[in-house]
Amino acid sequence: MIEPPVNSPASMPSSADTPGAAPCGPEDMPPASLPSYAIRMENIWTRFGEKVVHENINLCLPRGEILGLVGASGSGKTVLLREIIGLQTPSQGEVFVMGRSLKNVQANDSQRLRTNCGVLFQKGALFSVLDVFDNIAFPLRELGIRDEELIKHLVFMKLENVGLSPRDAWLKPADLSGGMTKRVALARALIVEPDLLLLDEPTSGLDPISSEDFVELLSRLHRELKFTVFMVTHDLDILRDLCTLVAVLADHRLVAFGPLARVLDSQHPFVEEFFHNKRAERVFHHYQETTHGQK
């Protein structure tokens, strides 16, 4: 993780704290806020006026996992992601990131949390007035890093990591293809070397080949950098090939959580509709055959 050049509070617990902790969903929450979890949401209720979006959401995501969150449009996936990065406060309940509660975070702590999280938003991925270099450098400068040589080194390293060429650094967002835009946004999310990466529909708008390339890239970076991923996605290939855990948001709640094979067994109507239509059956047919008996 890139350290901000300020006096930082005591360091975050490391991923070695409680290795191998079991994933847990709505029914099997462990008793304490263990630091082995990258994310832990406890009894989350979200209301906007009369409208209830989340009703008692409980979720914990062990470090190193790749969680895919699915749900109908408007079910509250982006709001949940915003609550994890502290952009939105739940009406009730508590969110822990890397074992630390987001309630009453001090200024230093919130800077620390920001360096711990990289985010790729669903909309408005890049600042249109800045070129690629300045877009990727933005989080470093926001953290108060002023060493331009260091910034240059880190930005070009990240460009290479995401498969872009140094020449691309001087392009404006309007000159990028959809796939390149996602890569730049990913480079910007990773520039602070976060322990937790949050992605909101990272492949939406990409053609199948660009989407597949992006999945391969993410998979390689995850193997190399070992961050935890919380990803909102509708992409069945991503759920099958990349996600180690799947969560389903429906009826304001998490109605299924666990490895894909377990989620596929759920009888909930949304799960039936989402995972057992014709296209999904084609995508998961082979998967179910190969994982049969390993649940």
Ligand SMILES: Nc1ncnc2c1ncn2[C@@H]1O[C@H](COP(=O)(O)OP(=O)(O)OP(=O)(O)O)[C@@H](O)[C@H]1O
């Ligand atoms: N700040 C807000 N004020 C009022 N309502 C809001 C606010 N933010 C979100 N909502 C409402 O909360 C609900 C959930 O929104 P959210 O953006 O999380 O949906 P989503 O599951 O991400 O949908 P999509 O798949 O279309 O992106 C929507 O009805 C939305 O209008």
Ligand SMILES: [Mg+2]
């Ligand atoms: Mg959304």
